[in-house]
Structures are given as C-alpha cells and as structure tokens.
Amino acid sequence: MFKKLFSILILLFLFQFNYPEANAAERKSTAMNKQTREAICKTNYEALFKTTWNPNLSSDPEMINILQKYIFGEIFTIGNLDNKTREMITVTSLTVQQTLPQLKAHINALLNTGATPLEVREIIYQCAPFIGFPKTLNAIEIMNQVFIEKGINLPLENAATTDEKNRYHLGKNIQKPIYGDEIEQALNSVPNEMGKDVSKLLTEVCFGDFYTRKFLDIKTRELLVIAILTTTGNTDTLKKHIQGNLKVGNSKETIAATMIQCMPYTGFPNAIKALKILQEENEELAQPFEKGEINPYNKFFTGTTHLNMLVEKDEIWNSSIGNVTFDKGSRTNWHKHSGGQILLVTAGEGRYQEKGKPIQILKQGDVVKIPINVVHWHGAAPNSDFAHISIETNIPNNQNTWLEPVKDCEYK
Numbered sequence: 001m002f003k004k005l006f007s008i009l010i011l012l013f014l015f016q017f018n019y020p021e022a023n024a025a026e027r028k029s030t031a032m033n034k035q036t037r038e039a040i041c042k043t044n045y046e047a048l049f050k051t052t053w054n055p056n057l058s059s060d061p062e063m064i065n066i067l068q069k070y071i072f073g074e075i076f077t078i079g080n081l082d083n084k085t086r087e088m089i090t091v092t093s094l095t096v097q098q099t100l101p102q103l104k105a106h107i108n109a110l111l112n113t114g115a116t117p118l119e120v121r122e123i124i125y126q127c128a129p130f131i132g133f134p135k136t137l138n139a140i141e142i143m144n145q146v147f148i149e150k151g152i153n154l155p156l157e158n159a160a161t162t163d164e165k166n167r168y169h170l171g172k173n174i175q176k177p178i179y180g181d182e183i184e185q186a187l188n189s190v191p192n193e194m195g196k197d198v199s200k201l202l203t204e205v206c207f208g209d210f211y212t213r214k215f216l217d218i219k220t221r222e223l224l225v226i227a228i229l230t231t232t233g234n235t236d237t238l239k240k241h242i243q244g245n246l247k248v249g250n251s252k253e254t255i256a257a258t259m260i261q262c263m264p265y266t267g268f269p270n271a272i273k274a275l276k277i278l279q280e281e282n283e284e285l286a287q288p289f290e291k292g293e294i295n296p297y298n299k300f301f302t303g304t305t306h307l308n309m310l311v312e313k314d315e316i317w318n319s320s321i322g323n324v325t326f327d328k329g330s331r332t333n334w335h336k337h338s339g340g341q342i343l344l345v346t347a348g349e350g351r352y353q354e355k356g357k358p359i360q361i362l363k364q365g366d367v368v369k370i371p372i373n374v375v376h377w378h379g380a381a382p383n384s385d386f387a388h389i390s391i392e393t394n395i396p397n398n399q400n401t402w403l404e405p406v407k408d409c410e411y412k
Contacts, residue, residue: 041073079257084113171208287347291325303330320392331379339398348386
C-alpha cells in the first residue's frame with residue numbers, strides 16, 4: 001500500500017515538474033475566478049499604466065467605469081494571452097483605427113509590459129501593407145512622441161535584413177510556404193499583365209520589406225495581422241490569414257482570443273464576424289485521403305488547391321489517380337483532356353460545367369465522366385471546401401490543354 005501511494009506521489013511530482021506553465025495558467029485562472037471584475041480591472045490597469053486605478057477622477061466617470069471594467073476586468077480574462085500580447089494587439093487595433101490619443105496611452109502601457117521600443121516600432125510598421133503608409137506615419141509620430149518623453153534616442157536601430165537584390169527572393173521564401181501563389185493566380189487576368197506587377201509588389205513590400213525585419217518573428221506578425229483584419233472587417237483576407245496563422249503555429253484558441261481582444265476597440269459586430277469566420281475554419285473537411293501539398297498546377301486554378309497523388313503514371317499500372325482538395329470558391333481553369341477524365345466526389349460540395357451547358361452541383365458520392373476533348377471546369381462551391389479523386393483515362397494518350405480562367409460571373 002505504501003509503495004502504491006509513493007508511486008502516485010512521484011507521478012504527481014513529475015506532472016508538476018513537466019507542466020509548470022499549464023499549472024501557473026490554471027492557478028491564475030482559478031485566482032481570477034474568485035475575484036470581482038473590479039478587482040481584476042484594478043490589478044491589470046495598475047500594472048499596465050503604473051498609476052492608481054480611480055475612474056471616478058474622470059470628467060465622465062460613468063463611461064470610464066463601464067469601459068475599464070469591461071476591458072481590463074473581463075476581456076483580459078478571456079483566452080490564453082499574456083498582457084504583453086494583449087497590448088500588442090491593442091496598439092495594432094488603435095493604429096488601424098487612427099485613434100491616436102488612446103494609441104499614445106497604450107504604447108506607454110505596452111512598454112510597461114516589457115516590450116522593447118524596437119518591438120513597438122515593428123508592431124506599427126507591420127500595419128503599413130494593410131492600412132497604407134499615411135495612417136502608419138501618423139501612428140509612428142505618436143510612437144516617437146512617447147519615445148522622446150521617455151528619453152529613448154531616435155532613430156532606433158535599423159531592423160532591415162534585405163536589400164534591392166534579395167528582397168523579392170527572401171519575401172517569396174516567407175510567402176510561398178504560407179500562402180502559395182494564390183495572389184498571382186487571383187490577378188492573372190488583370191489587363192496588360194499588371195496583376196503580375198501587383199503580385200510582385202506584394203511579395204517585395206509586404207513580405208520582403210516588412211516580414212523579413214528583425215525584432216518580431218513571423219508567428220507574431222501573422223497574429224497581429226489577425227488584429228488588423230478583425231479591426232478593418234476585411235473578411236475575405238481574414239480567411240486566408242486564419243489559415244496562414246494555423247500554418248505558422250498559432251492555435252485556434254490564440255486566434256480567437258486575439259479577435260476578442262480587439263472587440264472593445266472595434267465593436268461587437270466586427271469581432272463577432274471574425275469569430276464566425278474562425279468557426280468555419282474549425283469545420284475541417286472530412287475526406288478519406290490526405291489533402292497533400294499545395295497543388296503544383298495552381299497557376300491553372302483560381303484560389304488554392306492541394307494535390308495528393310495516389311497513383312503515379314508508370315509503365316506497370318498505366319494510371320494516374322490524384323486526390324484534389326479545393327478551398328471554398330476555388331476552381332480549375334477551363335480545360336480539356338485528350339483522353340477524358342473521371343471524377344469521384346469524396347467530400348464537400350462542388351461544381352462542374354461543360355462549355356455551353358448548365359452548371360452541375362456535385363455532392364459526396366457523385367461520379368462525373370468527362371468525355372474526350374470536352375471543354376469543362378470543376379471546383380468547390382462558393383461556401384464549401386470540396387474534394388474529389390481525379391482519374392486520368394486512356395493513358396498514355398491523354399494530354400491536358402489548359403485554357404482561360406473561369407470568370408466570377410460564369411462561376412456564380
């Protein structure tokens with residue numbers, strides 16, 4: 001009996017030793033649950049602003065009481081974010097909205113959490129590709145006022161890591177594993193190939209000039225983009241950056257907490273809209289095969305698709321079978337096969353159309369037999385991911401001919 005009890009005690013000790021952060025978070029949560037929101041507000045406010053909390057000193061104490069207890073006594077208890085991360089998100093949201101008096105107060109608060117001036121600068125710089133340079137410069141002016149008041153010498157250390165020769169290459173190295181070539185594909189029909197120019201600029205500026213800078217890692221930058229897009233309400237871009245955040249290692253819980261942290265500054269509608277989009281991302285497409293890697297043929301598609309080759313074409317089996325997974329709204333270009341094709345629908349809802357005929361809705365279990373040299377397209381429904389098995393028939397005499405993209409007016 002003593003040995004059994006001793007073994008249990010050893011296991012408990014090891015658990016405590018191996019999970020100090022989890023235990024600390026649990027203790028903090030338990031302690032906060034026992035406090036009133038006013039007490040929690042007081043603790044957080046005084047830690048952030050280094051002054052005694054007394055909202056009644058305000059000229060409008062009723063609003064300040066509601067505001068501060070809501071933010072520091074309630075919002076600050078939701079999710080797994082520390083106070084430094086919460087203030088990084090707050091500074092981001094206030095920069096986006098150009099609420100400059102509040103921004104100054106929260107830059108001070110962010111520095112009080114232990115953030116360095118170099119980190120603060122990067123947080124504000126990160127907004128530029130999404131809100132434009134004039135608004136970013138306004139925020140930089142406020143930031144520099146704070147630095148001067150604190151005796152911080154300007155200009156700060158140079159954080160650039162690229163030059164004119166390598167900014168595209170280094171930007172692409174960050175962009176492609178997270179987002180592939182989806183922007184280039186989305187703009188491929190802009191007149192005079194100006195879409196390619198814009199796609200190149202996005203790689204060079206957003207990823208080359210900003211994401212490569214020192215003092216903030218990619219994971220943090222992506223999380224702050226969630227704050228930017230939650231604040232602006234840009235849901236189309238937000239969907240892609242939720243996926244990007246998951247790829248770089250931010251959990252769904254952290255993304256949700258970031259959206260909620262923006263709520264007092266952006267209002268309930270934008271935050272709830274963002275949370276709904278995250279909730280849709282939680283609903284993973286259930287399919288029998290792995291989705292595979294980014295499709296190497298994505299230049300012939302609109303949107304993002306993944307390809308998992310199940311059977312490679314060879315002299316023994318004389319087959320080519322792949323599992324293709326389409327993000328919502330993604331589809332092939334118009335194309336044809338000199339040997340035909342068979343599609344076996346395994347998950348989600350899709351679309352199929354032959355030239356000159358009505359669009360067909362595809363559901364799990366549907367089989368599509370595509371005749372030789374018939375021009376057609378297939379892909380996901382606007383609001384559903386989609387997966388099918390693609391079987392190339394009449395190999396080796398089967399060649400694909402890719403044609404123009406399917407226009408939005410044709411697709412919808």
